[in-house]
Amino acid sequence: MSLRIIKPGLQTTIQDGGRPGNLRWGLSRGGAADTFAMALGNLLLGNPPQHPCLEVAITGPEIEFSAATAVAVTGARFDLAHNDRPVGNDEVLQMRPGDRLRFGPLRSGARAYVTLAADFQLAATLDSLSTHVIAGFGGWQGRPLKAGDQIPLQHCRAVPDRKLPAQYRLDYASRPLLRVVPGLEASHFTGDAVARFYAGGFTVSPQSNRMGIRLAGEPLPAETLPQQVSAALCPGTVQVPPNGLPIISFVEGQTIGGYPRIAHVISADVHRLAQLPAGARLDFEQVEQATAHQVLREKSHLLADLPRLL
Structure with missing residues (x-):
C-alpha cells in the first residue's frame, strides 16, 4: 500500500504537529504551517488533529494511490480533480487502487493539506514525521517529495462520505x-x-x-x-x-x-x-x-x- 508522486508540485512535504518543546536546543517546532487547516482535515477523517499528512505549497502535485483509502483536502483552494471528476475542499474523497488526485491552478491561500485515513509507514525523528525543510531531516528522506517517490502506507481504512459544516470552511480570499x-x-x-x-x-x-x-x-x-x-x-x-x-x-x-x-x-x-x-x-x-x-x-x-x- 502506497501513494506514488506523479508530479511533485513546488514544495509538497510530509508534515504533522512538529517538534514542540525543543527551542532550548535550537530546534524550531516545524511541522504544518497551517495547523488549523491540517486539524480540520484530520478531524473530518476521524484522525487526531496532528496526524501526519501532506502539505502542498503554491503549486500542487498529482498523486496516485495503490490502495483503497479516504482522503480530504483542506486549506488553500486549488482546482482539484479525482481522476477526471472535479472535486472540492473540505469533503471526504474515496480513493480506490489506481485513482489519482490532481491539483490544478491555485485559487486562494497558499498551502493545502491532504489528510489520509491511513498512516505513513515511516520512522519518526524526534517523535515526529514532519519534514524540517531548512534543516533537511524528517519526512521522506528529509526533503520535499519528487516525481517517482513512492511513500508506503499502512492501516488504510474507509470513512463515510461527509463534509465539514459551513462554519468550518476557511476563506482566504479577503485581505488578512x-x-x-x-x-x-x-x-x-x-x-x-x-x-x-x-x-x-x-x-x-x-x-x-x-x-x-x-x-x-x-x-x-x-x-x-x-x-x-x-x-x-x-x-x-x-x-x-x-x-x-x-x-x-x-x-x-x-x-x-x-x-x-x-x-x-x-x-x-x-x-x-x-x-x-x-x-x-x-x-x-x-x-x-x-x-x-x-x-x-x-x-x-x-x-x-x-x-x-x-
Missing part, C-alpha cells in the same frame, strides 16, 4: 488582519515607526519561506534603534532589521535573533501566515493579551466540538 501583542522592544521604536507599522500597507516578499515571512513596503525608521543582545524567538515574532522591513518568524525560524521585536502575532493567528502568497497584502491590529488568550480558547473549542458535529 493579523492580531498582535506588543513585542518586548516595542518601546524602543519611535511613535512614528509604531504608527506606520499599524497603518498597514505591507505585502509578502517573494523571499519568504518556512523560516520567515519577509515583508515589503515602506521601511520603518530603524536608524536610531539600539543594538541588543540576541534573544529568544518563536513563530509569530515580528523583528525589524536595520533595513526597516519587518520579518515574521515562522515555523522553521531561528530560535534566537538580535533584531528588536516590535510585535508578536498571537498564537491563534500564526496559522494564517501559512496562507499568504507572495504579493499578498496584510494589516496588523494590536490586541490585549486577554483577548489573545480568549481567541485561542475559542479556536480550541471549535476544533474540540467538530467531532460531535460530524
Whole structure:
C-alpha cells in the first residue's frame, strides 16, 4: 500500500504537529504551517488533529494511490480533480487502487493539506514525521517529495462520505488582519515607526519561506534603534532589521535573533501566515493579551466540538 508522486508540485512535504518543546536546543517546532487547516482535515477523517499528512505549497502535485483509502483536502483552494471528476475542499474523497488526485491552478491561500485515513509507514525523528525543510531531516528522506517517490502506507481504512459544516470552511480570499501583542522592544521604536507599522500597507516578499515571512513596503525608521543582545524567538515574532522591513518568524525560524521585536502575532493567528502568497497584502491590529488568550480558547473549542458535529 502506497501513494506514488506523479508530479511533485513546488514544495509538497510530509508534515504533522512538529517538534514542540525543543527551542532550548535550537530546534524550531516545524511541522504544518497551517495547523488549523491540517486539524480540520484530520478531524473530518476521524484522525487526531496532528496526524501526519501532506502539505502542498503554491503549486500542487498529482498523486496516485495503490490502495483503497479516504482522503480530504483542506486549506488553500486549488482546482482539484479525482481522476477526471472535479472535486472540492473540505469533503471526504474515496480513493480506490489506481485513482489519482490532481491539483490544478491555485485559487486562494497558499498551502493545502491532504489528510489520509491511513498512516505513513515511516520512522519518526524526534517523535515526529514532519519534514524540517531548512534543516533537511524528517519526512521522506528529509526533503520535499519528487516525481517517482513512492511513500508506503499502512492501516488504510474507509470513512463515510461527509463534509465539514459551513462554519468550518476557511476563506482566504479577503485581505488578512493579523492580531498582535506588543513585542518586548516595542518601546524602543519611535511613535512614528509604531504608527506606520499599524497603518498597514505591507505585502509578502517573494523571499519568504518556512523560516520567515519577509515583508515589503515602506521601511520603518530603524536608524536610531539600539543594538541588543540576541534573544529568544518563536513563530509569530515580528523583528525589524536595520533595513526597516519587518520579518515574521515562522515555523522553521531561528530560535534566537538580535533584531528588536516590535510585535508578536498571537498564537491563534500564526496559522494564517501559512496562507499568504507572495504579493499578498496584510494589516496588523494590536490586541490585549486577554483577548489573545480568549481567541485561542475559542479556536480550541471549535476544533474540540467538530467531532460531535460530524
